[in-house]
Amino acid sequence: MFTFAKARLAVLGTGRRCVALRAFSGALRGVASSESNEESSTSENQLFDVIISGGGMVGTAMACSLGLDPNLAGKKILLLEAGHKKEMDRVPETYSTRVSSISPGSATLLSGTDLCSFCNVLSVWDACSDALITFDKENLQDEMAYIVENDVIVAALTKQLQTLSDHVKVQYRTKVVKYTWPRPYHVSESIPWVQVTLANGKTLHTKLLIGADGPNSMVRREAGIPTVKWNYDQSAVVAVLHLSEPTENNVAWQRFLPTGPIAMLPLSDTESSLVWSTSHQHAEELLQLDEESFVDAINSAFWSNENHSELVETAGSLFRTALSVLMPDSGSARQLPPSVAGIGPKSRVMFPLGMGHATEYIRHRVAIIGDAAHRVHPLAGQGANLGFGDVAYLTKVLSQAAFNGKDLGAMQHLLEFETERQRHNLPMMAAVDLMKRLYSTNAAPVVLLRTFGLQATNALPPLKEQIMAYASK
Amino acid sequence: MYSKKLARLAFGVLAESTFKCPLTRSVSSRVNAARSLCSWTLCLHHRQKNQLSEGFSRRLTRLNVRTVSQTTVDPAEVRKFQAMASKWWDLQGDFAALHSMNDLRVPFIRDNLLNMHGIQQLGKPLAGLRILDVGCGGGVLSEPLGRLGTDVLGIDPVEDSVRTAELHSSYDPDLRERVRYQACTLEELAEEEAEGFHAVVASEVVEHLADLDAFASCCQQVLKPGGSLFITTINKTNLSYVFGIVAAEQLLRIVPSGTHDWEKFISPEDLERLLESFGFYVEAIRGMMYNPLTGAWSWQQNTAINYALHAIKCKEEPQPGQVWAESENLDKPGRATNYS
Numbered sequence: 001m002f003t004f005a006k007a008r009l010a011v012l013g014t015g016r017r018c019v020a021l022r023a024f025s026g027a028l029r030g031v032a033s034s035e036s037n038e039e040s041s042t043s044e045n046q047l048f049d050v051i052i053s054g055g056g057m058v059g060t061a062m063a064c065s066l067g068l069d070p071n072l073a074g075k076k077i078l079l080l081e082a083g084h085k086k087e088m089d090r091v092p093e094t095y096s097t098r099v100s101s102i103s104p105g106s107a108t109l110l111s112g113t114d115l116c117s118f119c120n121v122l123s124v125w126d127a128c129s130d131a132l133i134t135f136d137k138e139n140l141q142d143e144m145a146y147i148v149e150n151d152v153i154v155a156a157l158t159k160q161l162q163t164l165s166d167h168v169k170v171q172y173r174t175k176v177v178k179y180t181w182p183r184p185y186h187v188s189e190s191i192p193w194v195q196v197t198l199a200n201g202k203t204l205h206t207k208l209l210i211g212a213d214g215p216n217s218m219v220r221r222e223a224g225i226p227t228v229k230w231n232y233d234q235s236a237v238v239a240v241l242h243l244s245e246p247t248e249n250n251v252a253w254q255r256f257l258p259t260g261p262i263a264m265l266p267l268s269d270t271e272s273s274l275v276w277s278t279s280h281q282h283a284e285e286l287l288q289l290d291e292e293s294f295v296d297a298i299n300s301a302f303w304s305n306e307n308h309s310e311l312v313e314t315a316g317s318l319f320r321t322a323l324s325v326l327m328p329d330s331g332s333a334r335q336l337p338p339s340v341a342g343i344g345p346k347s348r349v350m351f352p353l354g355m356g357h358a359t360e361y362i363r364h365r366v367a368i369i370g371d372a373a374h375r376v377h378p379l380a381g382q383g384a385n386l387g388f389g390d391v392a393y394l395t396k397v398l399s400q401a402a403f404n405g406k407d408l409g410a411m412q413h414l415l416e417f418e419t420e421r422q423r424h425n426l427p428m429m430a431a432v433d434l435m436k437r438l439y440s441t442n443a444a445p446v447v448l449l450r451t452f453g454l455q456a457t458n459a460l461p462p463l464k465e466q467i468m469a470y471a472s473k
Numbered sequence: 474m475y476s477k478k479l480a481r482l483a484f485g486v487l488a489e490s491t492f493k494c495p496l497t498r499s500v501s502s503r504v505n506a507a508r509s510l511c512s513w514t515l516c517l518h519h520r521q522k523n524q525l526s527e528g529f530s531r532r533l534t535r536l537n538v539r540t541v542s543q544t545t546v547d548p549a550e551v552r553k554f555q556a557m558a559s560k561w562w563d564l565q566g567d568f569a570a571l572h573s574m575n576d577l578r579v580p581f582i583r584d585n586l587l588n589m590h591g592i593q594q595l596g597k598p599l600a601g602l603r604i605l606d607v608g609c610g611g612g613v614l615s616e617p618l619g620r621l622g623t624d625v626l627g628i629d630p631v632e633d634s635v636r637t638a639e640l641h642s643s644y645d646p647d648l649r650e651r652v653r654y655q656a657c658t659l660e661e662l663a664e665e666e667a668e669g670f671h672a673v674v675a676s677e678v679v680e681h682l683a684d685l686d687a688f689a690s691c692c693q694q695v696l697k698p699g700g701s702l703f704i705t706t707i708n709k710t711n712l713s714y715v716f717g718i719v720a721a722e723q724l725l726r727i728v729p730s731g732t733h734d735w736e737k738f739i740s741p742e743d744l745e746r747l748l749e750s751f752g753f754y755v756e757a758i759r760g761m762m763y764n765p766l767t768g769a770w771s772w773q774q775n776t777a778i779n780y781a782l783h784a785i786k787c788k789e790e791p792q793p794g795q796v797w798a799e800s801e802n803l804d805k806p807g808r809a810t811n812y813s
Contacts, residue, residue: 047646071596
């Protein structure tokens, strides 16, 4: 796994135990305020080695990762982002609503081990029964995942990029209107590079285009890469929650309701982040509720037992007894989720959920990474991690190719990237989709099935370890 | 693999009737016994018998000192060359195996040069070194070496190949500065560029040469003392006859019949002896294997078919007692001047 040499997320601000970030030496210098990083030397047809389209978490991480690689020193890299530059001189006092759970593997890519907002335990249970599964590490020193705000990640990566500005350039407020693809092998008089036409009329050329432009990727669409996708009839509502009492908040809770999972991710001792996936209509209703009713809705979602049926309860407890006879040591003591007292000042937002997977991640001189290539339900907190995994592997592949003197856009090593990542991503996506469907119903047989399944899995530490290991990569 | 070597018209074989157009299989099959006489020879003004290995007879019966401009290729052939010249860079096309051989050749050259010179610069590990690519063809090997930072001069007698190579590298500003091509012979170059290169690469060339002695002598002239010579070629064994001639040419028709002459293959031991007689020290020999199913090359212990060789030009004068006794070319006048 490629590690950022000495990359650190900047430590900014005070009094926030939760996001302890350490300054990269010299990173605070030149945190310039100029909004547009327009290249004064960009001529009409400047040729770059790599252009990354899309400056979200994954795109910016890709730019940093390539910029820090020693074998790619001297290559010209450009990041194009349609939005504003995300700068943070200080970490804001209040949390923003979009957060991601970062697995240890991704954390290695992103930073040192200074992220303090970690969760040690992941506790997942079914609303329709008492089945519960708890993922925890024996030794609670290790973190299972880090919960970090998306804005903070992007800001920290942006800061890192500024130290690499001699060969990694960034252009903000830049929109691409057209891509022109090269022929597979070059014919005289035709340009063998990818041409990127910007809204301001300039044309850029590149040997490799990396599309990191999100689930509605223009790169993917223009390249004509077929995508398997469907919409879940669900939207996710996100908000920041204030807990009713401070607690050693290192457990992530997720309860599967028939309408969809509701999850609470720890941010600090007193705050957590809410991700509630539910039907579109319910999501809109939730947004309309006043604060108190919203908080009540959350609490009842976590605590109420209205979905339990007699049959399932009896069957579940019988099974649990049987398991405890067979494997007396299995299962940890049951913790209870914290209750919520209020919500953060930033407004609640909702966004639609869907599943998408590009059948190909690459074309000649093109690669797509992150949500452009694969989009998952947030129930397992894996979306960003799959993207960071793509970043790490693609960097490794490009680094090796450069050391072998290869043309960066050549298919051979891009194919290697695609094969490896599809092998990793597809099982994960299939599992997430299966989980979502499995838990979307109230029907007794399915509920029984999943109840037994969950309890049995909970009773088998080796199986849980396998799952955790896979998700942590 | 074999068809890729076809495309490497370096020091041509000048056998009159048996030499076929060494382009691609498809061309040859279309054109019956196409001749490419636009190759040339290293042979000077007299025929030299190679006494180093028995039965290693050259097929030259006629001496031609030709430069590219005096080629007798007819215009139809030139047009075909032109058509084929564009195929050099079709990575899934006829030259695919030559491109995939880069996976072995480039690390081999790079690592050996890094061992000797150390990493010059991050991102351009071989910066500052000058390399001569003999028989460069369309620049398939010259370009990766150029990307690693070296200054590459690629020479090839076939002008069209050189033009293709120049066109391909012209689009990339990095390569434009570092990789140059010239349509000329090694001898012509040896006169101008004595001791000018840190390394000479002759990949898939030696099996097409008329005169290995002259080749070795020219390499020795153009290399700096302590410079490296990299050769990849085919061994002269029963196995290479079976796979290289019978299977590739006659059974599977990967290469047109007659492209390779088994007599011209040379075993690593013979090549080593030859190079040592010209003041080289052979530092490494490794076997290579091509898998036609996957289209990939791999290293192997066995040098029975393909092999790669790395030799270094000795820096100091060799002891007269040691080297000269082995060399059987004592009749060559002015030999001592080669060891300068």
